[in-house]
Amino acid sequence: MSEFLAMGGYAAFVWPSYGIGVGGVALLALVSLRQWRAAKAELARLEAAGLSRRARLEDRR
Amino acid sequence: MSRRKRRRLAVVLLAGLGLGTATALTLTAFEDNLVFFFSPSDLAAKPMPPDRPFRIGGLVEAGSVERSTNAAGTLETSFRVTDGAHAIRVTYTGILPDLFREGQGVVAEGRLKPDGTFAASSVLARHDETYMPPEVADALKRAGHWQPGEPPPPARLWNTKEVDRSAAAPGPLTN
């Protein structure tokens, strides 16, 4: 196991590479997912507000 | 396609053609500056003035590497860089990259000395584009398909070669 971790003496180069590769893509995916959720929530909020306003206008009539 | 779209298509294509031509011309004009290193043959054809720093690249000639330790205890290496037609002796003081070995591509940066040797201030190893397990490399050398110090044989000879895992547990790399 420790031999595997040592990467033939190149651990300081191999492991950071995998960290940057996997971490970079995972972070981008996560950020993109949160932006999508935030946008969706904003749209839902606006649509709900729009509906209730229209409903209020209809009540007044 | 509407007329406006056809016109836009023509404009974009023409602009692309012009840009491509301009780029090709520029790159051709600056060709000498885009070259990362000169080969020993380039140097033989167009000698460099002494004291002008430049890079020289080629293969480390088999059997030409001489290592010694100087008074300060640092490693001094002397080797010949060849491109098959011409060769030049390079001297370097310091630690060499892990890939440095006979038959390996190298790029040395430095200046020509009056005696015609090249005094390198840095030596970079150049990796060739072959990737194979050490067992396959050993098998090729044992079978005589690959002379030590020479570039590897054509890829189709070995790129699907079975790896004989029974021969030895993966031990230290043989350089």
Add this chain to the structure above:
Amino acid sequence: MRLSGALLPWLAAAALVVCAAGLVWGLVFAPRDWQQGDTVRIMYVHVPAAWWAMGGYMSLAVASFVSLVWRHPLADVAAVAIAPVGAVFTAICLATGSLWGKPMWGTWWVWDARLTSVLVLFFLYLGHIALTNAFDEPERAARPAAILALIGAVNVPIIKFSVDWWNTLHQPASVTRFDAPAVHVDILWPLLISGLGFGLAFAAIVLLRMRTVLIERRVRAILAARGLEGAGVSRPVPAA
């Protein structure tokens, strides 16, 4: 775009599985290289990132072309979504290449034609992102951004062929050659699988970002229609 909603979870799952397979194979089961030793494993991250950094730019250029000529709104959305993903993949390619270069070449960085042209690719992506964000109304950024993307497209063949046209420190192509790939099958297979996985991940993230951009544009349209918003920019979304 509605189809993409159903497709996206499957695409993401496939990307996850294929990436994991390729990377674990490369990290654990693939052999060491005869001259690079274990540093060859860096290639299973570096080369797929490089492939899709360039493939991403080509898709950005195609989207920009469609946007300029046919004014298809979805092409703008695609371009806006691709650029940040391409920038991240290019950054990964540069960083892992540097981590390989130090032990093998003996240097983190050199200004040879290959490395420099990939750095230019990174700046082209950054320029596209900056230009897109420079306008209050993103629709107005579409044309200049598309022109920038198309001008930058000349860099893609330069990256690809730099190692053949000029001598560089970077080695020539190993996989895409006219003759047989100079990569042993035991190393080539995990590389191709990792390459496929990175491609699936690229596509999944771009699709997700396209959906986000479409929703944001609808939000902006609603706000503009109500006249609640002067600048036409939606309220700041919670920090992502």
